[in-house]
Amino acid sequence: MHAPANTAASQGGISLARIEALRTAEAKLFRKARPKSKKAMAEGAEAYLAGVPMHWMRDWPMPFPFVVEKASGATITDMDGHELDDFCLGDTGSMFGHSPAPVASAIRRQARRGLTYMLPSEDALHLGRLLAEKFGLARWQIATTATDANRFALRVARAVTGRPKILVFNGCYHGSVDETMVRIANGRPANRPGLAGEFRDLTQATRIVEFNDIEALEAALAEGDVACVIAEPVLTNSCMVLPVPGFHAALREATRRHGTLLLIDETHTISTGPGGYTRAHGLEPDLFVLGKPVAGGVPASVWGMSEEVAARYAAYEQRKEPGYSGMGTTLSANPLQFAAMRATLEKVMTPENYAHMERLAARLEKGLSRAIDRHGLPWHVARVGARVEFICAPGPLANGAEAEAAHAPALEAAIHVALVNRGCLIAPFHNMMLVSPATRKKQVDRLTSAFDEIAGDLAGRPEGGAK
Structure with a gap:
């Protein structure tokens, strides 16, 4: 079994103190950037159990779920006007982009x-x-x-x-x-x-x-x-x-x-x-x-x-x-x-669309892997077609027990909020990212750049690392 790189004082090879520092800083930035969503959720969701229409919405690692204004293609815009490159895509429900024209x-x-x-x-x-x-x-x-x-x-x-x-x-x-x-x-x-x-x-x-x-x-x-x-x-x-x-x-x-x-x-x-x-x-x-x-x-x-x-x-x-x-x-x-x-x-669901998805997913896989290697992190990337995940443990994983041991909830939550603050939305549950027919190369590159920056901050950025 692969060691999950988790100890009492660390997750994914990163100290809990460093993880908490990142999450605290990113949560503060998130709250400051979204006053309309914060007010709307506080005033408009009281009729819902636990303050959300569906309980899984509480699983987002953000301080509170932002309120969506609109979504189109591979982009989602919140009530405060922030436009995000959407790689969550409704946790697969909108895998082919939001509201495909046909x-x-x-x-x-x-x-x-x-x-x-x-x-x-x-x-x-x-x-x-x-x-x-x-x-x-x-x-x-x-x-x-x-x-x-x-x-x-x-x-x-x-x-x-x-x-x-x-x-x-x-x-x-x-x-x-x-x-x-x-x-x-x-x-x-x-x-x-x-x-x-x-x-x-x-x-x-x-x-x-x-x-x-x-x-x-x-x-x-x-x-x-x-x-x-x-x-x-x-x-x-x-x-x-x-x-x-x-x-x-x-x-x-x-x-x-x-x-x-x-x-x-x-x-x-x-x-x-x-x-x-x-x-x-x-x-x-x-x-x-x-x-x-x-x-x-x-x-x-x-x-x-x-x-x-x-x-x-x-x-x-x-x-x-x-x-x-x-x-x-x-x-x-x-x-x-x-x-x-x-x-x-x-x-x-055409061969042409899938070819586009496969090509950009391979680019995303390579970019994430390079960032992990650059910062010497004990992580790996897995992909099945247009679905990509970064996993904060060595790999590949062989079974469900290893997958459960590899989970690093505090670390993953901190990375998630940091990505949102850099304009990239990924799935809240398991570091999953999807490439759709509407996804563009520049969106993939923005995600890998943001991931590289966050990984460098967590690892202690070496001289000459990505800025």
């Missing part, structure tokens, strides 16, 4: 025709063909969030296999699906800490092993009670963990041999290419989920299955007792979603 046009067009009516539209018929062409699976359904899509796909897996359990990888992220809210603690499965109101031992429904550990996977599947392995192609919601060579091939072979279905959740790794990591790397899932960016910012998700699984589910439907399946929500598969998804898949 999506905005499709929304305006559909708004004149009705927003929901629980029946298919012409766009729906086009979308079904697009999903099969883009992602390779035969049969599809529409949901509103990736969490819902994962829940429904797992129900199908249990139904067709007759097995009760699923298997997840330690450190995974699949939205708020209950069965995935487990971790490995002291070598044993346990509920994740912090779950609100959870009254069950979730490990009773779930097996959990480390990512990249085929031996542990084999042992867990050998029990014969796992309906489905649900997997991100790359662990993304902590410190990024890439698959070791041969991992996905071994995962697919093992699941087939043990009669277990394989669900690939591409919600974050769609950054890889037009068909996601699945198409780029020749994966062969039985079930597939994609949420967040698939509708260009409109809440929507899709989940698909192979022809074989579809046939098995049809047979199950014939023999099960009639009644509500527990799958589906009223506003899912509404015409606004269809219009936005069709525009996104046809006109936004």
